[in-house]
Amino acid sequence: MKQRITLKEGTALLASRKASSREIVTALLERIESLDGSINSFITVQREELLRQAEESDRRRAAGAPLSPCDGIPVAVKDNIITRNVRTTCGSRILEHFVPPFDAAVCRRLAGAGLLLLGKTNMDEFAMGSSTETSFFGPTRNPYDRERVPGGSSGGSAAAVAAAMAPAALGSDTGGSIRQPAAFCGVSGIKPTYGRVSRYGLVAYASSLDQIGTFGATVEDAALLLSLICGGDPGDSTSVERPVDFMPEDLTGELKGMRIGVPEEYFQGVSAEIVERIRERIGRLEKRGAVIVPISLRYTEYAIPVYYLIATAEASSNLARYDGVRYGYRDGEARSLTELYTLSRSRGFGKEIKRRIILGTFSLSSGYYDAYYLKALKGRRLIIDDFRRAFESADVIVAPVTTTTAFKIGEMIDDPLQMYMSDILTISANLAGIPAMSVPAGLSSSGLPVGMQVMGDHFREKVILNVARAIEEDGEPIAPRL
Amino acid sequence: MVFEPVIGLEVHVQLNTVTKIFCSCATRFGSPSNTQTCPVCLGLPGVLPVLNEEVLRKGVSAGLALNATIANYSKFDRKNYFYPDLPKAYQISQYDKPICTNGSIEITVEGKTRQIGITRLHLEEDAGKLIHDERNRERVSMVDLNRAGVPLVEIVSEPDLRSGDEAYEYLQKIKTVMKYIDASDVNMEEGSLRCDVNISVRQKGAQEFGQKVEIKNLNSFKAVRASINYEIERQIASIESGERIRQETRLWDDGKNVTYSMREKEFAHDYRYFPEPDLPPIVLTDEYIQGIRASLPELPDDRKRRFVTQYGLPEYDARVLTSEKGLADYFESAIGAGSDPKRASNWIMSEVLAVTDADHIHECAVDPARLAGLLRLIEEGTISGKIAKTVFQEMLTTGRDAAAIVEEKGLMQISDRGAIEAVIDSVIAANQKSVEDYKGGKEKALKFLIGQIMKETRGAANPAMVQDLLLQKLK
Numbered sequence: 001m002k003q004r005i006t007l008k009e010g011t012a013l014l015a016s017r018k019a020s021s022r023e024i025v026t027a028l029l030e031r032i033e034s035l036d037g038s039i040n041s042f043i044t045v046q047r048e049e050l051l052r053q054a055e056e057s058d059r060r061r062a063a064g065a066p067l068s069p070c071d072g073i074p075v076a077v078k079d080n081i082i083t084r085n086v087r088t089t090c091g092s093r094i095l096e097h098f099v100p101p102f103d104a105a106v107c108r109r110l111a112g113a114g115l116l117l118l119g120k121t122n123m124d125e126f127a128m129g130s131s132t133e134t135s136f137f138g139p140t141r142n143p144y145d146r147e148r149v150p151g152g153s154s155g156g157s158a159a160a161v162a163a164a165m166a167p168a169a170l171g172s173d174t175g176g177s178i179r180q181p182a183a184f185c186g187v188s189g190i191k192p193t194y195g196r197v198s199r200y201g202l203v204a205y206a207s208s209l210d211q212i213g214t215f216g217a218t219v220e221d222a223a224l225l226l227s228l229i230c231g232g233d234p235g236d237s238t239s240v241e242r243p244v245d246f247m248p249e250d251l252t253g254e255l256k257g258m259r260i261g262v263p264e265e266y267f268q269g270v271s272a273e274i275v276e277r278i279r280e281r282i283g284r285l286e287k288r289g290a291v292i293v294p295i296s297l298r299y300t301e302y303a304i305p306v307y308y309l310i311a312t313a314e315a316s317s318n319l320a321r322y323d324g325v326r327y328g329y330r331d332g333e334a335r336s337l338t339e340l341y342t343l344s345r346s347r348g349f350g351k352e353i354k355r356r357i358i359l360g361t362f363s364l365s366s367g368y369y370d371a372y373y374l375k376a377l378k379g380r381r382l383i384i385d386d387f388r389r390a391f392e393s394a395d396v397i398v399a400p401v402t403t404t405t406a407f408k409i410g411e412m413i414d415d416p417l418q419m420y421m422s423d424i425l426t427i428s429a430n431l432a433g434i435p436a437m438s439v440p441a442g443l444s445s446s447g448l449p450v451g452m453q454v455m456g457d458h459f460r461e462k463v464i465l466n467v468a469r470a471i472e473e474d475g476e477p478i479a480p481r482l
Numbered sequence: 483m484v485f486e487p488v489i490g491l492e493v494h495v496q497l498n499t500v501t502k503i504f505c506s507c508a509t510r511f512g513s514p515s516n517t518q519t520c521p522v523c524l525g526l527p528g529v530l531p532v533l534n535e536e537v538l539r540k541g542v543s544a545g546l547a548l549n550a551t552i553a554n555y556s557k558f559d560r561k562n563y564f565y566p567d568l569p570k571a572y573q574i575s576q577y578d579k580p581i582c583t584n585g586s587i588e589i590t591v592e593g594k595t596r597q598i599g600i601t602r603l604h605l606e607e608d609a610g611k612l613i614h615d616e617r618n619r620e621r622v623s624m625v626d627l628n629r630a631g632v633p634l635v636e637i638v639s640e641p642d643l644r645s646g647d648e649a650y651e652y653l654q655k656i657k658t659v660m661k662y663i664d665a666s667d668v669n670m671e672e673g674s675l676r677c678d679v680n681i682s683v684r685q686k687g688a689q690e691f692g693q694k695v696e697i698k699n700l701n702s703f704k705a706v707r708a709s710i711n712y713e714i715e716r717q718i719a720s721i722e723s724g725e726r727i728r729q730e731t732r733l734w735d736d737g738k739n740v741t742y743s744m745r746e747k748e749f750a751h752d753y754r755y756f757p758e759p760d761l762p763p764i765v766l767t768d769e770y771i772q773g774i775r776a777s778l779p780e781l782p783d784d785r786k787r788r789f790v791t792q793y794g795l796p797e798y799d800a801r802v803l804t805s806e807k808g809l810a811d812y813f814e815s816a817i818g819a820g821s822d823p824k825r826a827s828n829w830i831m832s833e834v835l836a837v838t839d840a841d842h843i844h845e846c847a848v849d850p851a852r853l854a855g856l857l858r859l860i861e862e863g864t865i866s867g868k869i870a871k872t873v874f875q876e877m878l879t880t881g882r883d884a885a886a887i888v889e890e891k892g893l894m895q896i897s898d899r900g901a902i903e904a905v906i907d908s909v910i911a912a913n914q915k916s917v918e919d920y921k922g923g924k925e926k927a928l929k930f931l932i933g934q935i936m937k938e939t940r941g942a943a944n945p946a947m948v949q950d951l952l953l954q955k956l957k
Contacts, residue, residue, distance in 0.1 A: 082528040095527065102521050104528060203527040207759035236530050237761055314759055317560050320571030321525050325625070341564055364562075364754035373756060 003031075004164040004479070007221040008248070010073045014061065021054040021061070021072025021116070028074060028118060032165045035482060040140045041160035043079050044087055045119035050074065053116050060114065068228075071114025075225065076166035078157050079120040080127055081212065082201035083107055090203050091123040091135035091153075094322045094329040094348030104201020105236065106170060106212055106229040113228050118166050121156030125350045126319065127177055127205040129153050130422055133413050134352045141409070142184060143480040144448055148406040151181030154215070158185040161215045162480055168225045169215040174205050175307055176401075176426025178213045179438035183401035183451020186440045186478045188222040188468065189215045193459045194433035195240045197226075198233030204318040206311035209430040219439055219468045220248045226461070246462040253470040256289035260467070261394025265300040266425055266453075270403045277450050278400050281441050284474040285398070285467070295390045295397065299382045300428060306383065307427040308420060309363050309376035316360030322348060355416065380431050387432045387457070396467050397455040400425055401438045405448035425453065435461045439468040442475045449478060483722070486686040487714045489643035489679060491706075493656055494634050495666045496608065496674035497540045503607045503633035504531030504574065511672045515613070515626035523631035525569030530760050533558075537633040538764065540665045541581055541605045542774050544635050547659045547781055548600050550585030552771045558605075558758040563751065566625050567610040575636075577755040580604035581764060587659065588783055589651040590801065598652055599640030608632040629673075635665075641680070641691065646710035653677060653703045654805075658782050661841070662807045670702055677706055682727070683717045692717070693727040697741055699734050709734040713741055785810055793823035802831055806840040815850030821857045829857060833874055847881045848874065856884035863897050863944055864888065897944045899951070902935075905943065906952055909934045920956060928952070 005013070005024060013019040029047060036042055057072035066072070077083060080090045084103040089095045103111070110117075124134040132140040132155025140155040142148040143163040150159040154171030158181035161169050171178040173191035182189025191213040202212055212229065216222035223246050232241030262282060267275050286292050324330035324344030331343035349357070363372035390397060403422060412419045429436035434455055441452040452471055456464040502509055505522035522529045545552050559577035585600035610627040637656065643649050657675065660666040668675045677700050682692035697713060700706050717727055732741040780788070782804045789800035789810075804810045809830070816826045834853065838846045848856070856873060859865045865873065865888055876887045888894055896902055909931060910917055919927035935948050 080528075082526075088527070090527070098527070100521075100526065100528070102526070200530050201528040204760075235532060237532050238530075238759075313756060317562050317572050317754070317756070320562060320564065321527070321569060323564060323566075323571055325566045326524070326569065327526070337566065361754065364756055366752045366754070369754075369756075 004217060005167050006217050007070065007073060007075075007168045007224050008218070010167050011069050014066075014072050015069060021057040022051065024072065025050055025054040025074055025116065025118075028165060028167075031163075032119070035163055035165055038141060038146055039143055039159050039163055039165075040138055041121055041156040041163070041165060042076070042119040043089055043091070043122050043137050043156070046086060046117075050116060050118065057114055057116065067112065067114030070224075070228065072116065073167055074116040074118035075110065076118045076121045076157055076160045076169035077107070078123055078154050078169070078171045080123060080172055080203040080205075081106060081170055082203065083117060083120065086117065086120060088120065088203070089137070090127070091125045091137060092349065092353070093136040094344070096136065096329065098328055102201070105198035105233045107201065109229050109231070115228065121154070121160055121169060123156055124153035124177075125353055126203070126315070127153040127172055127174055127210075128315070128352050128356055130176070130180055130419055131407070131409070131412065132156060132181070133409060134350055136350060139409055142406045143482060144186065145406065147408055148448070149184065149409050151184035151402075151406065153177040153181075154189075155181045157215050158182055158187055158189065161185070161187045161217055163482055164217070164479075168217070168221050170212060170225070170229070171215055172202055172210055172212050173430065174209045174211075174311060175423050175430050178215065179401050179426050179436060179451065179453060180423070182215060182438040183440075183453075184406040184449065186443070186449030186451075186480070187215050187217055188219045188437065188439050188472070189213065190222050190226060190437035190461070190465070191429065191435065192226060192230060192461055193435045194430075195238055196242065196435070196459065196461065197230045198236040198239045200233055200235035204314075206314040207318060208314060209307075209311055211430070219465060219472045220251060222437070223251060223461075223465045224248060242459050246465045250462055251466050251469040253288070253466065253473050255285060255467065255470050258290045258463075258467070259293050259393065259395045260285055260290045261293045261295035261390055261397040263295050263297040263300070263390070263397060263399055265297050266399035269424070270400050271405070273444055274400050274402070274405070274450055277441055277444075278398070278452055281452055281471060281474060282398060285470060288470055293394045295394055297383075297386045297390060297428065299379070299386050300424070302379045303383060303428045303431060304420060304424055306376045306379035307423070307431060308359065309372050310380060310431070312356045312360030313364050313373050313376075314360070316357045316364065319349075319353065319357055324348070352416070383428055384432045387428070387434055391457040395456075396460070396463050398467070399453045399455070401451035401453040405444050405446070405450060429455050434458055435464055437464055437468055439471045440475070440478055441471060443478055484686040485683045485714075485718045485721070486688075487644055487681060487683050487710070488641045488691055489645075489649055489681045489710060490641040491639045491643065491649060491652060492678045492680070493637045493639075493653070494676040495544070495637060495656070495660055495668065497537055497544075497633040497635060497665055498667050498674070499534060499536045499540060499633055501534055501536075502631035503534050503537045503605070504631055507631065509632050511674075513628055515624070516628060518628040519630070523569070524627060525571075525630075531574060531758075533761060533764075534633065537605060539774060540633075540663075541603070541635055542766070542771060543663045543778060544637075544660065544665045545582030545585065545603050546771075546775050546778060547663045547665070548582070548585035548587055548603060548637070548656075550582035550600060550603055552766060553579065553581055553583065553764075554766050554768070555579065555763055556581045557763040558761045559755045560758050561753045561755055563753055565609070566623070567612050567627075567630070569610065569627060569630055573607060573609065574758055574761070575606035576604035587652065587655050589648060589655055591645070591647050591651050596642075596648070598642045598648075601638045601640050603635050603637045606634050606636060608634050646707035646714070649679070649710050650703050650707040653706060655782075658805055662782055663778055676700075679706060679710060679713075681710060681713050681717070683714060683721065692721075693729055695727065695729070696731045697734055698731055698744070701736060705734055705736055708739055709741055712739065716741065779807065782807075782810075793817065793827075795823060795827055799824075799827045799831065803827060806843070808843050809840045812843050812846075812850050816854045816857070819851050819854030821854045822861065825857055825860070826853070829853065833871065837878060847879075848877045852877060852883055859884055859888060863895055865893055865895050866941075866945060869893050869895070869941065892940075892942070894942060895944045896939050896942050897947060899947070902939075902943055902947055902951055903955075905935055905938050906948070906955055909938060910955060917956065928956075
């Protein structure tokens with residue numbers, strides 16, 4: 001069997017009976033066994049259960065009744081997505097032993113299509129971080145350079161797909177947590193429109209920004225996996241039902257006459273090599289017949305403060321339920337109710353979580369609400385209007401994803417402000433709720449992946465996936481040397 | 483100095499929906515602990531609330547019934563605080579955009595009718611319940627989350643109430659209205675109505691309010707009234723002895739009939755309200771609101787006024803009869819079956835309500851049709867009012883129709899002129915002495931003769947006819 005099995009290839013192998021689900025799963029488990037010791041993509045892999053489910057899938061297919069063409073393909077799932085009977089830690093000590101009694105909506109959809117849970121992937125604690133270094137389970141390493149971070153917070157999912165340990169993976173993106181690790185690890189990652197995918201069972205960080213999305217080794221794979229998890233859900237009042245118009249056959253790479261907006265603000269403070277690479281790739285899109293339109297997203301500079309006020313405010317409330325009373329870490333030394341709260345939370349949460357809870361608690365406090373939270377909501381409105389104007393003159397927006405390529409482990413962890421600033425190019429899409437993705441645009445001179453971002457208007461996933469498909473075709477496929 | 487109390491009430495009413503506000507768990511009272519829970523109301527990681535539309539409908543009904551304005555746009559907010567009975571560590575409530583504002587209800591105390599303003603009514607979820615116990619000589623606290631997520635409306639009054647009696651009537655009225663529209667079972671024992679009091683006193687005629695005190699732990703309408711009466715006395719006494727009223731929360735001690743200061747708060751609560759991001763705003767069209775308005779039953783005040791005009795009842799009768807929807811329905815059913823309104827009103831208020839509670843009147847063995855049957859016998863002269871009371875008791879125990887009982891026991895009133903004359907003749911013949919006495923001017927003798935005639939007919943003779951015919955014969 002080939003070293004890398006994509007979702008599409010795996011589906012073909014199963015359809016032609018060239019491989020069984022059990023064989024695919026066994027190959028992936030062996031690869032995880034040999035590689036993940038040094039990468040640390042996975043927090044939990046339930047080997048025996050997975051093999052049992054693969055055999056069940058094989059029996060369904062043998063009986064001529066697969067649940068879908070993808071029945072029997074395993075995918076990795078970020079560990080902040082609730083999985084029934086499989087512990088779901090959010091990369092935190094406070095949920096180290098938490099085994100949920102229910103499934104996230106996306107997991108039910110995957111199971112309904114016969115896909116298997118390969119394992120739960122590592123992440124920044126409660127998705128707060130841009131490097132997967134804040135995980136209680138240790139950092140994940142970048143498959144291209146193990147001294148470097150894979151990005152975050154969905155670093156485990158991105159690295160697992162990059163290292164071909166998983167055909168595809170689910171992640172979540174609150175401020176770039178799919179796109180930035182996709183860029184650092186050289187894979188495709190899409191954050192769909194807010195509401196496109198049910199959040200039921202996604203452990204909340206910042207509810208108005210969180211969205212589940214997908215990673216694939218190819219644009220097609222990311223799109224295919226997204227098509228399996230999206231759709232309106234009565235369990236999530238913020239979800240909506242929209243037609244799926246981005247199946248592989250819809251993604252032709254045809255760009256003739258398409259207006260591609262290029263926001264100047266997204267090229268400031270970005271490393272020269274990335275700027276050069278993105279501009280060169282934009283040139284190739286123009287050669288395909290796209291019309292390049294300079295645009296301005298003038299409130300981009302406010303995105304960081306707006307994001308860190310709104311996200312932390314929501315987080316301070318969302319993470320209040322981890323109080324040691326009913327589930328999760330409970331400190332044994334507590335002698336009173338107040339101590340139960342303070343000790344469990346002080347010792348159960350990591351430093352970055354506590355920093356953000358304190359920030360959010362402060363900005364919601366009476367006397368500060370208007371100056372911070374309310375002002376941030378107004379700023380968010382300006383950013384939304386920015387995009388509305390932009391999409392009047394452009395069908396799609398392209399830009400860099402990150403200001404640098406993957407940085408070294410430990411390089412930024414003690415400088416939270418610098419780490420927050422590195423999210424500047426991704427958080428606006430979350431504030432506006434629009435779909436955005438990262439697609440590989442080759443390697444840098446030092447051999448690290450460079451990502452290119454494509455953003456579209458609400459529910460225009462088809463357009464951005466099509467442009468991403470063209471960008472993918474314009475370059476050579478990349479893969480880490482393992 | 484003359485003082486005036488200023489009182490406002492915060493009332494929590496549990497809506498009687500079958501399922502909880504944000505999940506499909508049952509809301510039944512008294513089930514074993516934690517059997518009516520699911521990941522959503524347990525606040526497990528990753529869950530999301532979904533608004534129960536029935537809660538919305540009943541909330542709007544409640545607002546309309548309290549004459550409030552229903553907002554076309556309202557939203558939910560999170561009220562953040564830590565407590566073990568609050569699984570998410572925030573309560574989903576409504577803060578600055580409640581679903582209803584600016585309502586009012588009418589109360590009547592000692593014949594005086596007043597409008598009491600309602601500032602707002604909003605939707606929210608209930609918390610769970612802590613159970614404190616002792617296990618192996620150690621004190622333990624347990625959490626029952628059956629109640630977590632049960633739908634509530636919080637009704638906040640304007641500071642318009644001026645006495646314990648008015649507060650009592652206000653609560654009665656809220657209870658009446660909520661039951662009329664079937665929004666709540668309004669049972670204080672089961673916690674489906676809870677009330678906190680805000681009270682201050684000021685010099686009569688003053689514009690500014692005095693320092694406000696909050697009273698909690700009120701388990702009955704009577705406790706609300708008693709605590710207010712106590713607190714008015716306490717505050718006036720404090721002021722008169724030169725003390726300042728402290729802003730505090732006091733608890734009512736039902737046994738000792740006093741309020742006492744709750745432990746001083748260590749710090750003021752900051753609930754850090756912010757818009758609930760997991761729920762879209764509530765946007766209601768005028769059509770939706772009108773649809774609910776159209777589906778509401780006639781409300782107690784309207785029905786009371788109609789009882790006065792349509793049936794010619796005294797104001798008092800109309801108020802008593804409309805205090806419970808079931809009672810008013812019972813009355814109107816009896817009228818529908820042909821009873822005279824005033825006679826039916828008298829009978830219901832004196833006889834029926836003597837043997838059954840107004841809110842259980844539908845269970846009364848004498849249903850409106852049977853009561854009408856009984857009253858018809860009186861109107862037709864078949865039985866006297868006095869006999870009717872005996873028949874009524876018999877109907878209660880046997881559940882049978884009045885006519886059947888009267889027939890079987892031979893209780894028919896004798897209105898046959900010939901039959902009555904025959905008895906009169908025999909009584910006159912047997913009591914010549916009394917006849918002479920009467921003719922000689924002794925009025926008492928007439929009473930004796932009537933008594934003898936009634937005795938002969940075992941009370942069944944029509945008393946009016948007996949008197950008329952006897953007088954004719956004695957002329």
